[in-house]
Amino acid sequence: MTYNSMTVQRAGQALLLLFVMVLIVSGCDDSPAGATQEDVAVETTTIAQTDEFLSIDVQIPTFIGFPGADSINQLISTSSDLAVAEIMGAALMMEQNEISNKATLDGSYLCYSFPEDDLYSVWITMANYTGGAHGISWIESYTFSAASGKMFAFSDLFEDAVEGPAYIEEKITEAISASGDFFPGAESELSKYQGDFPFYINGNQIVVYFSVYELAPYAAGITFFAFTDAALADLLRPEIAEAIRGRQPIV
Incomplete structure (x- = not known):
């Protein structure tokens, strides 16, 4: 030390x-x-x-x-x-x-x-x-x-650099539309990323996140959307899918 x-x-x-x-x-x-x-x-x-x-x-x-x-x-x-x-x-x-x-x-x-x-x-x-x-x-x-x-980059995780991020955006849009916790029209904020979403990998999860106030009021805090290896099995690059398969998240 x-x-x-x-x-x-x-x-x-x-x-x-x-x-x-x-x-x-x-x-x-x-x-x-x-x-x-x-x-x-x-x-x-x-x-x-x-x-x-x-x-x-x-x-x-x-x-x-x-x-x-x-x-x-x-x-x-x-x-x-x-x-x-x-x-x-x-x-x-x-x-x-x-x-x-x-x-x-x-x-x-x-x-x-x-x-x-x-x-x-x-x-x-x-x-x-x-x-x-x-x-x-x-x-x-x-x-x-x-x-x-x-x-x-986010697109590097996927076999198809366009199709993979587009699928993620679609699923996040669906989640926003189905919940009353987000700002009206929050879905429109997603397009500014052009598929290059902020993310990290936690065990078998690809976690996409958005800043406070970006999609929802302050009380919602940082907004997270986690996608498991199973959900993305057909979209991830094979080496990424193999690396995260079955891993346990640490938080």
Whole structure:
């Protein structure tokens, strides 16, 4: 275990953000080990700080041991840096205006690995409060091959890059139409993705998700649509279908 620190400034005071690295060998969860093509590992980086106007408690992954790891890490780091900068700005505003509240940022991640099939999927859940009636939460996800460093787009999961996403959009549209929990006309929001939906793989499920307020009111939170291996058996690329078949989701 190693420790690093970075000092940042707010209102003339030095704040310490503590980065805690914990090395985890053999992948990013407790999935069965297999014949891996790459020596994949993940480090958990914790960013933490608390004072009168600020509370940060974020864990993000840092991947090592395969081509493309640096690129994925850069995407994750850039995103978390932006989230931290936003919350620091909100804390400064609260301090300057003597608002008796805290700006908060919390984050954690989960990862499902299919090492024998060279498939890895990680999703990071973040939640912040910058003032107002309530905070907001969001997800960022990354699915990749360790051997090639390739990042999977949603269409890459399917044998037919058009037919597969179109089927998913049709099923989500049906679910929205059958429920009273969504905004009127929420189905029209799906077309803007042009089939490139945000997703992660959790066991035998392909999970498509949408941000708070995107399809439904705040109370609905992040909206998830999970599709099992059985439901997509005829649409997934054979290697993807084989990798996820019969796996148990971790959440």
